[in-house]
Amino acid sequence: MANFKGHALPGSFFLLFGLWWSVKYPLRQCWRRGQPRGRSRLPQFFNRIDLVEGALKIFFAFVGIMAEQFVPDGPHGHLYNQEAKSWVKLMNWQHSTMYLFYGISGIADVLSMTSLPIPPGLDRLALSLALFVEGFLFYFHVHNRPPLDVHVHSLLLVAVFGGSISTLLEVFLRDNPVLELLRSSLAILQGTWFYQIGFVLFPLNGVQWDLTLHDNMMFVTMCFCWHYAVTLLIIGLNYSLVWFIIRRCSGRQINDMEIGLRKQPPSDRSSQKALLQDSEEE
Template sequence: MPSFAEITLQGNFFLLFGLWWSIKYPLKYVLQRRNAESQPSHWIPCIDIIEGTAKAFFALGGILVEQFLPDGPRMTLYDDKTQHWVQLINWQHMTMYLFYGFSGVVDVLAHSQLKLPVGLDRLLLAMALFTEGFLFHFHDYQGAPLTEHLYSLLLIAIFGAAFCSLLEVFLRDHILLELLRASLFILQGSWFWQIGFVLYPTWGGPAWNQEDQGNKSFLTMCFFWHYAVGLLVMCINGSFSRCCPNGCSISLEDVDVELDLPSCLRRKKQEVDPVLLPETGAE
């Protein structure tokens, strides 16, 4: 059976990437509009490579955790003695991490010399999200209606992000789709934490009543509170990303690396104290 640590680990995975994207994509959008007439910044592919590497390593860590926990299956899928499957829930979570690992590897290869088709990285991300969604949809909740309701709400965020990523295959670098995907990842990550607190109370109190209809109504409302908070966080991060480049408007490609700070300061000084030109030719 899953534990609070396993569920929050999944939440941290999605929450981290959602928060990072809520900063990365507004900053990327502002810089691209500012440098529309010049060459794109070279740091963007480097950031994508680091992001894909981090995604692959996170996925690998999740696979190892699901398999080699004290109560994990330890790479045993079927027990011949008992004639039963071994910890299928852990295997399902491992499958989810596996596809996200594929997505991270393709993110890295997309910026290599292999010249992969444009949009393949978003296609693999959409496949990972669809895989996660179907795994949780066909999950065995053992007749617990509240648990099933919690995960059915989670499917809204999962399949929403999946369709968004699929659209990005054809609408590349669409800022609205990127921000929508980021918000749904934040929602998914925070909701995993909510599931952990509901199903595995860490304060030692009684578990939530699985049959109480009021619990379902409250958690449905709470789900959209999570999304409202996520949108607020995105607005704050987006405002920070928009204000961050305003400190110096010089493109890094036009400035020598060793002299970029003095050049920036001189440029700002000239903008503040312009030289007065003579009014007449004689002067």
């Protein structure tokens, strides 16, 4: 699917999940902060959401695999053409493989939410693995292409492997608010960058980019940073919005707790933060 749509489809998936995470995690963090200290429980509501998220991942992965296989110029499930002695549409098969691992990550998510004895952190490992496989396949994906084409895909790899490492850290540092925001931001970045790749390689206005010009590569590198700056802005806005709404709804409760905290023997600011973090990490 080497066209604009072929990049917009995965881009939309990542954008959707990134935006959703940038709302979900602040919501969870604010909820916990609003609770009195001690092992506060998250409402059942949050578990159901995670379950739906996992199910959606499986569904999207399934849609992605089907789309890659059964588009008109797809391989339709054929891998090797005995007559022509050649592989059939390997590009589509590679994309299917990427979706497959996101499906596995979805299955791990769903299983983690059941009462089965799944080791904690397995869902994050599966997601980290899905991102790694995506980056791994992309890495060997772009040989023999024009320099700018290679470069925009290499930049994508920064977001993909960055997300993979950040998610791997979450296996060991679960519920770390900074890592959760980092993962959300890298998912949004990946989403918007897929769109950008589409715009660069298949321009909507029809004016082709010069795929060998060094200046274009320099611009694209810088543009990647701008995407991330905008992503950080979105994350910040969503965080503020969630915090403002939560504060409105459960208003007085938070104020009380904050006053309570201020009444404690005053201590170093960072230790106060550490306290808050404790109550978040439970």
